[in-house]
Amino acid sequence: MQARRSPHLHVTAMMALLAGASGCVGADASQGDKSAANENGEASPLAAAAEGFEAGTKLAYAAADVTLGSGTWNMDEALIGTSTSDVKTGARAARIRNSGRVTMLFDLDSGAGTVTIHHAPFGSDGSGTWGLFSSDDGGSSWTQVGATVTSSPGAFATATFDVNAGGPVRLEIRKLDGGSNRINIDDIEIADPDGGGDGADGGDDGGGGDDGGGGDGASVSVHTTLGLPTPASTDPDDFLSVKNGYVISYNAGRKVANWVSWELNTSYLGSTDRQDDYRPDDTLPDGLSQASLADYSGSGFDRGHMCPSGDRTLNTSANSETFFLTNMVPQASNNNRGPWEDLESESRTIARSGKELFVVSGGVFTASSDTIGDGVSVPDETFKVIVVLDAVGDGPADVTDSTRVIAVLMPNSDSAIGETDDWHDFRVSVDDIEAATGEDFLADVDPAVQAVIEARVDDQ
Ligand code: MN
Ligand code: MN
Numbered sequence: 001m002q003a004r005r006s007p008h009l010h011v012t013a014m015m016a017l018l019a020g021a022s023g024c025v026g027a028d029a030s031q032g033d034k035s036a037a038n039e040n041g042e043a044s045p046l047a048a049a050a051e052g053f054e055a056g057t058k059l060a061y062a063a064a065d066v067t068l069g070s071g072t073w074n075m076d077e078a079l080i081g082t083s084t085s086d087v088k089t090g091a092r093a094a095r096i097r098n099s100g101r102v103t104m105l106f107d108l109d110s111g112a113g114t115v116t117i118h119h120a121p122f123g124s125d126g127s128g129t130w131g132l133f134s135s136d137d138g139g140s141s142w143t144q145v146g147a148t149v150t151s152s153p154g155a156f157a158t159a160t161f162d163v164n165a166g167g168p169v170r171l172e173i174r175k176l177d178g179g180s181n182r183i184n185i186d187d188i189e190i191a192d193p194d195g196g197g198d199g200a201d202g203g204d205d206g207g208g209g210d211d212g213g214g215g216d217g218a219s220v221s222v223h224t225t226l227g228l229p230t231p232a233s234t235d236p237d238d239f240l241s242v243k244n245g246y247v248i249s250y251n252a253g254r255k256v257a258n259w260v261s262w263e264l265n266t267s268y269l270g271s272t273d274r275q276d277d278y279r280p281d282d283t284l285p286d287g288l289s290q291a292s293l294a295d296y297s298g299s300g301f302d303r304g305h306m307c308p309s310g311d312r313t314l315n316t317s318a319n320s321e322t323f324f325l326t327n328m329v330p331q332a333s334n335n336n337r338g339p340w341e342d343l344e345s346e347s348r349t350i351a352r353s354g355k356e357l358f359v360v361s362g363g364v365f366t367a368s369s370d371t372i373g374d375g376v377s378v379p380d381e382t383f384k385v386i387v388v389l390d391a392v393g394d395g396p397a398d399v400t401d402s403t404r405v406i407a408v409l410m411p412n413s414d415s416a417i418g419e420t421d422d423w424h425d426f427r428v429s430v431d432d433i434e435a436a437t438g439e440d441f442l443a444d445v446d447p448a449v450q451a452v453i454e455a456r457v458d459d460q
Contacts, residue, residue: 048192049108053080053092053185061097071106077175078102085123086184087156093186095122096130096175102185107138107168113191114219115163115171118156119149122182127152127283130183132161133172147220147232147240148176150283151183154317157244162219164193177285217444218395223247223262225395226358226387227443230258236288243283245321246307250281252288254377255295256329259362259439260306264351265392270314278303281324291325295373304331304382306361308344329363330378332412338419339426340382340410346423347386356389364409364436381409383433385441396444401452404460405442407433430454 049070056066063076077100080092087093094102112134121128129150133142149159163169173185217224220232221242229249232240236252246262280290296303306327312318321327331340351357363379370378388404389395408426411417430441431454442450 048110048112049190051188052090053088053094054090056080056092061100065105071104074101074103074105076101076103081122081184083123087120087122087186088184089118089156089186093184094173095182095184096173097180097182098175099178100175101172103139103172104170105139107170108190109167111165111167111193112163112169112171113193115145115161115191116187116189117159117161117173117185118187119151119159120156120184121151121153122184124153125181125183128175128179128181128183129177129283129285130173130175130185132159132163133174134163134165134169135172136165136169138168139170139172142172146216147242148234149242152244152283152317152321154244156184156186159242160219160221162216163190166193217261221247223358225263226399226445227396227440229261229360229437229439229441229443239284239288241281241284241326243321243324245312245318246327248306248326250284250288250326251377252290254365255289255291255375256377256379257306257326257362258437259360260327261358261360262307262311264311264347264357264359265355266352267392268312268314268318269348269351272313272316272319274309275316275320275323277320277323278325278328279323281326283324284326289375291328291373291376293325295376296325296328296330297373299330299372301330301372301378302333302336303328304336304340307359310344310348329382330372330376330412331382332414332417334414334417334419334421335382335410335412338417339408339421339423340384343384343386343406343408343423350388354392356392356394358387358389360385360439360441362437362439363412364433379412381436382412383407383409383437385430385433387442396442396446399442399445399449399453401449403449403453404458405430405453405456406458409433409436427458429457 051068051070055069058066058075058080061077061079065072065074077098078094078096081095082092086095127150129148131148132145134145135142145163146161175183217227224247230238239250241248241250246260248260249258251258305322307322309319309322312322347357361384364381364383365377365379369380372378386406389398407428407430409428410426
């Protein structure tokens with residue numbers, strides 16, 4: 001189960017690793033091999049192969065081969081960064097710019113299972129996107145594994161991919177946005193295929209196949225551990241965007257998300273104030289239409305958070321990330337400031353009791369839904385699905401017939417909902433929300449379990 005621990009716990013683990021290998025911080029090139037041994041020595045119990053970029057030197061972006069701890073790699077529009085602006089573990093990390101690539105020139109003969117990679121923008125650079133690719137023909141042809149990842153400013157985030165390929169296979173990391181923002185990559189860990197015990201494979205349980213869901217949400221993000229309500233896609237009306245603190249399926253035609261999905265437990269809760277820095281989402285590709293602040297101004301609707309500001313109070317960057325307009329829908333104030341907010345607060349109360357919550361939220365739309373500003377769709381209703389699991393790190397296999405699921409549908413017009421209304425009165429079944437939205441929630445949960453818990457209305 002530990003592979004599904006929260007990003008914050010990953011950061012904690014990385015800090016511990018850094019502290020344990022403190023002798024390698026600031027090491028010069030002559031100490032590089034020792035650094036690699038420290039870093040990879042920590043990783044080896046979990047990983048069939050690992051690369052921390054500690055053992056090589058590459059100072060220029062121009063394409064060249066470099067021999068590292070795991071083997072020889074080609075780095076094109078990429079170098080091994082050692083500056084204080086490089087986000088890194090140990091003394092070095094890969095740094096990629098433009099449409100750069102970091103490519104294995106060797107095969108993993110025993111194949112690759114789950115691959116985890118730490119990533120963050122370099123220095124004060126803005127966000128960028130990248131992907132993991134695999135090749136089973138010695139690098140002649142490549143296939144992207146899982147979804148495109150967005151790196152947002154801040155400390156390392158962890159991306160997890162289920163490669164699940166027998167050998168021989170090799171891997172490549174490609175920067176995909178083509179822009180000048182640089183991205184640091186470090187601490188690549190590659191498990192053997194079906195390497196039991198890392199827990200990430202739990203994401204496959206009941207996923208995919210004929211249940212209509214995206215399947216394998218855990219390989220996209222911890223925030224979609226229970227599945228993707230819609231399959232991963234780069235369709236402009238169903239654009240999957242993975243952020244540090246949540247995952248969205250963005251709909252450029254409506255200029256709001258189809259859904260926003262996030263994990264909630266005590267590791268996300270601190271005392272950081274609301275940043276209130278409402279703004280368009282600078283992590284989305286330029287070609288996707290977005291709402292502007294002006295669209296909401298004077299509209300009569302609130303900028304209603306889906307992943308709440310109050311669920312991300314550990315630090316300013318985590319809180320600020322909730323103020324992207326892509327995490328908002330035009331929300332009636334009686335809804336937003338009344339029962340909706342009361343349920344948000346109740347969720348945090350449950351989380352503080354030690355539970356693991358997975359939440360998906362969004363709007364219900366019809367052909368006659370209103371718009372505000374320059375074509376920002378107003379949902380007819382807002383929905384939320386909250387799955388309450390007993391322990392942090394629980395996943396699809398821990399969801400049973402008796403798991404508590406709170407699902408609500410709230411009218412999104414002030415004439416149809418009161419600010420003092422009780423959120424409990426808006427409870428429905430998950431099946432009701434699936435029927436209204438066409439999404440498949442809990443897609444990676446055993447279909448037989450979904451059938452039971454999605455038909456039930458919470459009564460606690
Ligand atoms: Mn709100
Ligand atoms: Mn479902």
